Amino acid sequence: MYNSEEEFLKYYDSSQFEKLSMTADILLLSVSSIEQSNYRKNSKKMMSVLLVKRDDYPYKDKWCLPGGFLNPSSETLEDCAKRVLKKETNLSDIYLEQLYTYDGLDRDPRMRVVSTAFVALVDRNKLTEKTLDNVSWFDITMYEEGSDVVDICLDNGQEIINISISKKLRDKTTDRYQFVPLKNEKLAFDHALVVLAGLERIRNKLNYTDIVFNMMPEYFTLGELQQVYEVILNKKLLDPAFRRIIADKVEKTKKMRTGEGHRPSALFRYRKK
Amino acid sequence: MYNSEEEFLKYYDSSQFEKLSMTADILLLSVSSIEQSNYRKNSKKMMSVLLVKRDDYPYKDKWCLPGGFLNPSSETLEDCAKRVLKKETNLSDIYLEQLYTYDGLDRDPRMRVVSTAFVALVDRNKLTEKTLDNVSWFDITMYEEGSDVVDICLDNGQEIINISISKKLRDKTTDRYQFVPLKNEKLAFDHALVVLAGLERIRNKLNYTDIVFNMMPEYFTLGELQQVYEVILNKKLLDPAFRRIIADKVEKTKKMRTGEGHRPSALFRYRKK
DNA sequence: CCAATAGTGTCTGTGAGACAGTATAAG
DNA sequence: CTTATACTGTCTCACAGACACTATTGG
Numbered sequence: 001m002y003n004s005e006e007e008f009l010k011y012y013d014s015s016q017f018e019k020l021s022m023t024a025d026i027l028l029l030s031v032s033s034i035e036q037s038n039y040r041k042n043s044k045k046m047m048s049v050l051l052v053k054r055d056d057y058p059y060k061d062k063w064c065l066p067g068g069f070l071n072p073s074s075e076t077l078e079d080c081a082k083r084v085l086k087k088e089t090n091l092s093d094i095y096l097e098q099l100y101t102y103d104g105l106d107r108d109p110r111m112r113v114v115s116t117a118f119v120a121l122v123d124r125n126k127l128t129e130k131t132l133d134n135v136s137w138f139d140i141t142m143y144e145e146g147s148d149v150v151d152i153c154l155d156n157g158q159e160i161i162n163i164s165i166s167k168k169l170r171d172k173t174t175d176r177y178q179f180v181p182l183k184n185e186k187l188a189f190d191h192a193l194v195v196l197a198g199l200e201r202i203r204n205k206l207n208y209t210d211i212v213f214n215m216m217p218e219y220f221t222l223g224e225l226q227q228v229y230e231v232i233l234n235k236k237l238l239d240p241a242f243r244r245i246i247a248d249k250v251e252k253t254k255k256m257r258t259g260e261g262h263r264p265s266a267l268f269r270y271r272k273k
Numbered sequence: 274m275y276n277s278e279e280e281f282l283k284y285y286d287s288s289q290f291e292k293l294s295m296t297a298d299i300l301l302l303s304v305s306s307i308e309q310s311n312y313r314k315n316s317k318k319m320m321s322v323l324l325v326k327r328d329d330y331p332y333k334d335k336w337c338l339p340g341g342f343l344n345p346s347s348e349t350l351e352d353c354a355k356r357v358l359k360k361e362t363n364l365s366d367i368y369l370e371q372l373y374t375y376d377g378l379d380r381d382p383r384m385r386v387v388s389t390a391f392v393a394l395v396d397r398n399k400l401t402e403k404t405l406d407n408v409s410w411f412d413i414t415m416y417e418e419g420s421d422v423v424d425i426c427l428d429n430g431q432e433i434i435n436i437s438i439s440k441k442l443r444d445k446t447t448d449r450y451q452f453v454p455l456k457n458e459k460l461a462f463d464h465a466l467v468v469l470a471g472l473e474r475i476r477n478k479l480n481y482t483d484i485v486f487n488m489m490p491e492y493f494t495l496g497e498l499q500q501v502y503e504v505i506l507n508k509k510l511l512d513p514a515f516r517r518i519i520a521d522k523v524e525k526t527k528k529m530r531t532g533e534g535h536r537p538s539a540l541f542r543y544r545k546k
Numbered sequence: 547c548c549a550a551t552a553g554t555g556t557c558t559g560t561g562a563g564a565c566a567g568t569a570t571a572a573g
Numbered sequence: 574c575t576t577a578t579a580c581t582g583t584c585t586c587a588c589a590g591a592c593a594c595t596a597t598t599g600g
Contacts, residue, residue, distance in 0.1 A: 222553085514564085536569060539579085
């Protein structure tokens with residue numbers, strides 16, 4: 001037939017397979033600080049996610065994750081994700097990790113679109129708040145009532161998005177769980193599933209990686225770091241246990257944080273290994 | 274512009290974005306038993322992977338993972354993976370899990386192809402050995418010499434495939450590790466990376482899921498199960514510790530395995546929760 | 547002094563790792 | 574009796590969970 005790879009490629013007809021469009025969607029997460037009225041209290045921390053308001057069909061006026069179509073001839077999906085992040089946040093040095101590829105047949109009413117979702121983490125302080133009115137940070141609250149329903153509440157101060165997702169056991173030929181959206185009126189596409197999967201990924205990785213520090217400023221107190229752990233894991237931790245766990249990941253500096261209405265705390269820094 | 278989603282879709286031109294082809298590749302893993310010459314000894318277990326010999330360009334005469342092009346108008350990537358599995362092994366009830374999406378610009382010399390890789394697990398006993406001569410099971414040996422180089426050796430009894438991959442730390446904007454193929458002369462595309470990523474996935478999941486039982490027959494001895502654990506984790510386990518760990522995952526049956534040249538062992542069964 | 551957080555010392559119970567020992571089949 | 578595996582009892586050491594205690598600031 002053909003005698004060499006060169007010859008094969010010369011006559012290869014790449015149109016023989018039907019093609020499709022791909023997008024990269026980004027779940028950009030960070031931690032927000034909410035000042036408390038009591039001057040003594042530390043600011044409360046919450047996980048937050050960046051959403052974009054759609055200004056055109058499909059899903060007009062609903063919120064969605066920032067994303068964009070892949071340019072197949074020039075960029076990888078990761079390149080594409082970075083390009084979108086740059087456009088949306090003006091930052092280019094952000095932690096980025098591939099999450100999952102979503103490919104339901106009807107996820108986009110326009111046509112078949114396969115989307116690879118990425119999780120991105122960022123320190124909120126690095127962001128220059130260029131307040132585009134179609135982009136907004138939503139604080140995340142997760143309720144895992146019972147065993148198989150997860151409720152997620154997203155709140156940007158003006159609008160509240162309620163999501164309810166069922167975690168069902170699937171047949172053994174696939175992943176352990178299937179996620180079925182039960183309630184979701186304001187989040188476009190299948191992005192509710194991406195939010196849930198991304199939060200779970202970060203929660204799992206917290207224990208065996210150093211990803212937290214991508215959401216932290218250079219200098220931080222152990223109290224702040226503990227709050228971030230607590231908000232990601234969604235449970236209170238005991239001080240001594242927490243300090244044992246992160247002891248070898250951080251190093252104490254000579255700086256102190258004062259003026260908080262209580263004992264000052266030492267500032268720590270991430271110690272790379 | 275448009276007054277409703279219906280109207281929008283009616284005039285939507287889906288050709289405005291450049292399109293591309295996608296494939297689903299499957300890393301089908303199972304455990305093989307190798308009879309020992311000493312009649313007393315139990316058969317040795319090894320992880321093994323199903324490879325297909327390419328009979329056309331590109332990568333003619335090299336081995337690759339079974340895979341196929343996605344038909345975008347009718348199937349999901351998982352459907353596509355199942356279709357390929359059915360064709361290659363004639364089985365349809367197989368554990369299947371999405372692994373990672375590979376999208377390097379030059380991974381296929383023909384054109385831009387993005388591939389979503391799946392891991393599939395199967396009990397070798399369920400396979401009817403229809404010995405197609407272009408399909409073969411390769412036993413896997415992994416060496417993790419030092420800290421950042423992984424050597425994988427694949428052996429089907431006639432041919433040996435040696436792969437060497439470097440695990441390098443990447444910049445913090447992405448995943449912790451970057452995998453760089455150092456040596457690989459017989460495995461097509463970027464499939465060496467898929468093999469490594471899949472083995473690591475299974476190894477990690479062994480501890481917090483019940484996936485092993487997808488590779489086990491209905492009845493098995495604890496010795497056999499332990500051997501499978503050992504071969505996946507690539508290290509010896511202590512009997513009492515192992516039995517404590519899996520105690521609540523299995524249930525003893527009345528059946529026994531005899532005739533092995535040593536004390537008979539009870540047959541166990543997976544206990545679903 | 548009070549309120550709130552920072553930071554440390556120490557007890558205890560659980561559980562993995564380790565080793566030793568008993569049991570039982572085939573040849 | 575030997576060999577190889579099956580299976581169990583128990584000790585120890587590390588470590589997470591828990592609690593209590595001291596320290597230090599602003600108001």
